[in-house]
Structure formats: structure tokens, C-alpha cells
Amino acid sequence: MPQLPADRRETWITGIGLVSSLGDGLEANWDALRSGRVNVDLERYAPWMIHPLVPLNLDSQIPKKGDQRQMEAWQRIGTYAAGLALDSAGIKDDQEILARTDMIVAAGGGERDLDVDAAILTARADGRSGALNERLMNDLRPTLFLAQLSNLLAGNISIVHGVSGSSRTFMGEETAGVDAVRIAWAKIASGQSEIALVGAAHNGERKEMLMLYECGGFNLKKDFASVWSRSGGGFALGSGGVFLVLESRPHAERRGAKPFARLVNVVSGHSSRAAPGGVERTLEGLWDSLGVTENSTAIYTAATGAAVATREEAAFLSAHRDVPVRAVGTSFGHLSEAQFPLALALGSLSISRGALVPPNDASGRETEIGLMPAQIVAVGVGHWRGEGMALIEAAS
Structure with missing residues (x-):
């Protein structure tokens, strides 16, 4: 087990909020994953495909209709998921804690005309x-722009849920999700923060996003396949929101909170990708710096399916063939900024329940395992830029 430096405080994940194409809340999503269910719509935007959000009872987390109306869909999804995370952590109605809960959000630029x-x-x-x-x-x-600022998600969460500590919003697609988690963890580990809400949301049911990614050749078309079996590459956009509550161990223990997992380390990188092998080399460097016990580790990867990035990530995984792998994108689609928080959330849920989700892949890369690993690594490789990893384990 990696040892914490003397000046680094232990960080716990004490709350998880998750809504997706598979369900509303942790139980619904966990049950869907255990059964191998995938919710993909091949018809609405054919030949493109999406993973559509399940219906939500917005009133349960955003009680004012006026608040709901003034938000775009991705803001409603994120505000809803944030409320679930606060409920999960047991601080939803604790005004004293919410007033000093820091917030770090990864967000896109809003919906376009x-x-x-x-x-x-x-x-x-x-x-x-x-x-x-x-x-x-x-x-x-x-x-047109003022109504779509990326920091409106954080603002709506603050208004609706009363989270009123410091607030930061990161933009930058998948790598924004990595850095949101990394900064939240670093603030708590260093003593700059006691508790933080971190996460992202994505609305994949948008024609202009499909158009944008089609211009780059990133869309998965016609036939659905697992992340590892997409011969031409590509991703199917998904809708969903993922938020986590991170908390210093002393703070969590004082209020009697039970952790899902201990967040040990978060690292990020940015390979040039100018020459083949750049992503693989960066991932190896991050892996070496993470503090992994390789013979007792599993990987939950946020792999997009984009041809070049996922091919190089697969090469990295092949060099660690004994480490079991699960790709969250097969089941949930691609949630952009929320994809890395999604991998971290599912890893934390697996740690707390003592089981990995079953393989959902016919390529042979994902395999059944016997004993539950002691550690899980969340891996994120952006479809265009950015790499990151987070190490979690059971909180003792």
C-alpha cells in the first residue's frame, strides 16, 4: 500500500451522484451494469448513435420550476446529479457544511444555436x-453567449443546493474532468479545503455536437460495438451527470460519514501526440508515479473509442496484461468532461461493494476475475488531448 507523505492528508470519497442512459442513481446504474444492459439509440440521429438519458423527476432535486426553465439541459442534468451526490454524502440539508463546501466543475461551452x-x-x-x-x-x-457560459452549472448548483464555498470551472473536454478531480483532491490533501463537490455533466442528444465531432471524424456510426471492438474507431455520445463529494478523513470522521473509497493520488499529463507512441509513453509515466500495487489492481478506463487515442491506450494496457480492465464508455457512451469522473465514481462504487462490474466486451480485453483487487485505477485519455489517472482503494 502506498504511504502518504507526512504532510498529505487522507482524502475520502463520501458521496456519489450519478444519472445516465442506464438509470437514475447508484442502484439503478449498478443493477444495469451487473446485467450488462446498454441503452443506445440507433434511430433518432441515424447513422449516428447516442446513449440517451433516462427520464428524471427533476422536481426531486430542482424543486423550483423557474430554476428548471432557465437552465439548458446539461445544466439540469448536472444540478440534478450534484443534488444526488450531496444526498449520498449526507450533507444535502446541512447549511453550515454547504456554506464552506468548495466546488470544482468541468464544463463545456453550453449549447449552440x-x-x-x-x-x-x-x-x-x-x-x-x-x-x-x-x-x-x-x-x-x-x-447567445452570455446565456451559455460554462460556469453557469456551478452557479445553478450554488443557487439550488446552497453550495457556497469557493468555486472553479474548468473547460477542456475530457482533460477538464481529470483536472477538476486532481485540483479538488490536491486542495483537500494539502489542507486548503476540508470538503469539495467535484464533477461534470454532458448532454449528448444535441445535433450540433454530432455535427462538430463528425467534422473531426470521431462519431461512431451505423453499428454499435464495444469500445475495444470498433475497427474504424469512434464514440457514441452519451448523456449523464457525475458528481463526487471529496472530504478529508478527519472532517468525515467528525460527522460520522462512511466513505465509498479512499482517493490516494491523482496525476495528469499532456502528450504531444505528434508522433506515434506519445500517449502510451505518457500513460506509463503516470502509472509509475501513481503508487500502484500492480498485482492487486484493476482499471476502470474512460477510453473514448477514438481511433488513435484508444489504440495507444490499448497498447499501454497490453503491457499490463495481468491487470483486469473495464471500459465505461461501452455501457454509458462518451460523456466528454464527465467521462473521467464517471470512471472514478464506478471504481469507488466497486470498492465499496467489493466487486467489479462484469465484462461487457467480446474482444477478450475484458476478463472475469476471481478475487476483488485492493486498488482500482481510473484512467482517462482524451479523444484529442490530455491524459490522467486516479488511484483509489478501500478506506481503512
């Missing part, structure tokens, strides 16, 4: 001189 985007692309395809400037001048109103 599809009609404007389509008009710009059409004008560009027609080759009309000055078309782009004309659209920028006439269609992009100030309110």
Missing part, C-alpha cells in the same frame, strides 16, 4: 465572399 451553425456552414460551402463576417455580425448576439 444549430440554425446559425448550419447557415454558416452552408454559406461557406457556397463560397460566397464575406459570408462568415456577415453571419458573425448579424447572428451572434451577445445574449
Whole structure:
């Protein structure tokens, strides 16, 4: 077991909020994973596919209809999941704790005006001189952006749930989720914070996002397959929200909180990806710095399925062939900023329940195991940039 430096405080995960295409809350998602269920819609945006969010009773976590109406879908998803996490940690109605709970959110740039985007692309395809400037001048109103700022999720969580400690919002797709967790953990481990709410949300049921990723060649099309079996690569966007409550051990013990897991270490990197092998080398370096006991470890990976990134991640995993692997993207789709928090949440849930979820893959990369490993590593590799890992184990 890795030893904490003398000046690093132990950090516990004491709350988890999760909504996804598989269910609302921990039990629904766990049951779906144990049964191998996948909820993927092949028809709505064919030939593209999505993992649609299950229906939510928003009133249970966002009681005011006015609050619900003024949020975009991804903000409602995140605010709902944050409420579940606060409930899970037992601090939902504790105003004294909420007033000093720090918040770190990973968020995208908000939902776009599809009609404007389509008009710009059409004008560009027609080759009309000055078309782009004309659209920028006439269609992009100030309110178009002001209504969609990434930090509105944190603001809505603060308004609805009363979380009013410090607040940070990170942008940057998958790597934003890694760094949100890393900074929250570092603040608690160093003594700068006692308790923090960290997480992200994603609405994958958006035509403009499918259009954006199609321009980069990232969408999975036509036939669904597990992350490891996508011969041409690609990801299916998913909708969901994931939030975790991180807490110093002394603070948690004073209020009698029970942990899901102990968060031992979080590391991140940024390979250049200019030459083959960059991701694999970066992952090896992160693995070496994490403090892993390899013969008693499993991996929950946030692998996207994007061809280049996932191929190199698979090469890294092949070098650690004895470590059992589970890819969360097969079951949940790709949640962008929320994908790494999702892997960490599922790993923590597995630690607390003493079992990995079953393999959901026919390629042979995911295998059944006998004994439950003592540690789980959450791995995140961005479809375009950024790598990270987090190590968790049972709290003693």
C-alpha cells in the first residue's frame, strides 16, 4: 500500500451522484451494469448513435420550476446529479457544511444555436465572399453567449443546493474532468479545503455536437460495438451527470460519514501526440508515479473509442496484461468532461461493494476475475488531448 507523505492528508470519497442512459442513481446504474444492459439509440440521429438519458423527476432535486426553465439541459442534468451526490454524502440539508463546501466543475461551452451553425456552414460551402463576417455580425448576439457560459452549472448548483464555498470551472473536454478531480483532491490533501463537490455533466442528444465531432471524424456510426471492438474507431455520445463529494478523513470522521473509497493520488499529463507512441509513453509515466500495487489492481478506463487515442491506450494496457480492465464508455457512451469522473465514481462504487462490474466486451480485453483487487485505477485519455489517472482503494 502506498504511504502518504507526512504532510498529505487522507482524502475520502463520501458521496456519489450519478444519472445516465442506464438509470437514475447508484442502484439503478449498478443493477444495469451487473446485467450488462446498454441503452443506445440507433434511430433518432441515424447513422449516428447516442446513449440517451433516462427520464428524471427533476422536481426531486430542482424543486423550483423557474430554476428548471432557465437552465439548458446539461445544466439540469448536472444540478440534478450534484443534488444526488450531496444526498449520498449526507450533507444535502446541512447549511453550515454547504456554506464552506468548495466546488470544482468541468464544463463545456453550453449549447449552440444549430440554425446559425448550419447557415454558416452552408454559406461557406457556397463560397460566397464575406459570408462568415456577415453571419458573425448579424447572428451572434451577445445574449447567445452570455446565456451559455460554462460556469453557469456551478452557479445553478450554488443557487439550488446552497453550495457556497469557493468555486472553479474548468473547460477542456475530457482533460477538464481529470483536472477538476486532481485540483479538488490536491486542495483537500494539502489542507486548503476540508470538503469539495467535484464533477461534470454532458448532454449528448444535441445535433450540433454530432455535427462538430463528425467534422473531426470521431462519431461512431451505423453499428454499435464495444469500445475495444470498433475497427474504424469512434464514440457514441452519451448523456449523464457525475458528481463526487471529496472530504478529508478527519472532517468525515467528525460527522460520522462512511466513505465509498479512499482517493490516494491523482496525476495528469499532456502528450504531444505528434508522433506515434506519445500517449502510451505518457500513460506509463503516470502509472509509475501513481503508487500502484500492480498485482492487486484493476482499471476502470474512460477510453473514448477514438481511433488513435484508444489504440495507444490499448497498447499501454497490453503491457499490463495481468491487470483486469473495464471500459465505461461501452455501457454509458462518451460523456466528454464527465467521462473521467464517471470512471472514478464506478471504481469507488466497486470498492465499496467489493466487486467489479462484469465484462461487457467480446474482444477478450475484458476478463472475469476471481478475487476483488485492493486498488482500482481510473484512467482517462482524451479523444484529442490530455491524459490522467486516479488511484483509489478501500478506506481503512
